[in-house]
Amino acid sequence: MSKQGQNESKPPLQHLAIIMDGNGRWAKKKGLPRIAGHHQGVQAVVQVVDECVKLGIGYLSLFAFSSENWGRPKQEVDALMELLLQFLVSQRQKMLDNGIRLRVIGDRSRLSESVCRALTAAETETAAGRTLTMILALSYGGRDEILRAAKKLAAQTAQGRIDLQSFDSKQFSALLDTQDIPEPDLLIRTSGERRISNFLLWQAAYSELYFTDVLWPDFDTRELHRALEDYRQRKRRFGLTDDQLDSSETLQPQGENPLNSVS
Ligand code: IPE
Ligand code: IPE
Ligand code: MG
Numbered sequence: 001m002s003k004q005g006q007n008e009s010k011p012p013l014q015h016l017a018i019i020m021d022g023n024g025r026w027a028k029k030k031g032l033p034r035i036a037g038h039h040q041g042v043q044a045v046v047q048v049v050d051e052c053v054k055l056g057i058g059y060l061s062l063f064a065f066s067s068e069n070w071g072r073p074k075q076e077v078d079a080l081m082e083l084l085l086q087f088l089v090s091q092r093q094k095m096l097d098n099g100i101r102l103r104v105i106g107d108r109s110r111l112s113e114s115v116c117r118a119l120t121a122a123e124t125e126t127a128a129g130r131t132l133t134m135i136l137a138l139s140y141g142g143r144d145e146i147l148r149a150a151k152k153l154a155a156q157t158a159q160g161r162i163d164l165q166s167f168d169s170k171q172f173s174a175l176l177d178t179q180d181i182p183e184p185d186l187l188i189r190t191s192g193e194r195r196i197s198n199f200l201l202w203q204a205a206y207s208e209l210y211f212t213d214v215l216w217p218d219f220d221t222r223e224l225h226r227a228l229e230d231y232r233q234r235k236r237r238f239g240l241t242d243d244q245l246d247s248s249e250t251l252q253p254q255g256e257n258p259l260n261s262v263s
Helices: 024-029 034-055 074-096 111-124 142-158 169-173 221-232 242-247
Strands: 015-020 059-066 100-105 132-140 186-189 208-211
Touching: 024 034, 034 059, 034 074, 034 132, 034 221, 059 074, 074 100, 074 132, 074 142, 100 111, 100 169, 186 221, 208 221
Parallel strands: 015 059, 015 186, 059 132, 100 132, 186 208
Antiparallel strands: none
16 A cells, blocks of 8 residues: 655656745835845745645746846845845755755856855755755846856857857757756746746746736745646647647656757
């Protein structure tokens, strides 16, 4: 007889990505300063991470701070960085105990030295984690990431290390910050905005999108399950026909467009 282990059933998906939006509006509605919304947002992160571990989801990407967010008032930027440092300290033991591996994507050159140091330390310390890879997008913009990858490609080409004739999208993906991370199956955005705001532009090409009016600090386990249930109803075609998909034995578990392999 099988045990009722929580990780026994198949995980609903491999990679979940979330644009955590609405902290400021949540605070405003309550007559609180914006930073109070960010604080509450951290509680939502903790809940969602715990649930992803329980569900056996392999990768969770969280958009925490965009390249455009640098333009916010210094006081808010500083408070967000401080919150990040506190988060790393408060979650350290839990990450280690639960096998959570931290990965950071984004332009680190814009982050302060102390934040960089704390991030690198947390990444190194949790590197052996095999349960959930938590990807924090910090100082991250999809265009910036693609541009940095293009510059790497140009430099490697100039050094004669690349054969442009055979260079394909898989090789380009390997130049992105997300390198070895599978593409997101589902991308959730909270707070009622229906846009991508420069998140995972390349990687989300075939992600299912889910928008909810719930503000991020109110996003909880129930809301997560609602999104996952919605995802279960989707049919992912990757540009192919239903008949092709029905007869295919090799469905693309990582959201990769099978047409890539034909081109
Ligand atoms: C998302 O909440 C968190 C960050 C962008 C850092 P916002 O701060 O954007 O909250 P709203 O959109 O102003 O309500
Ligand atoms: C996107 O939210 C970035 C993060 C959630 C970190 P924003 O609040 O910055 O996005 P816009 O400005 O509404 O597009
Ligand atoms: Mg916002």
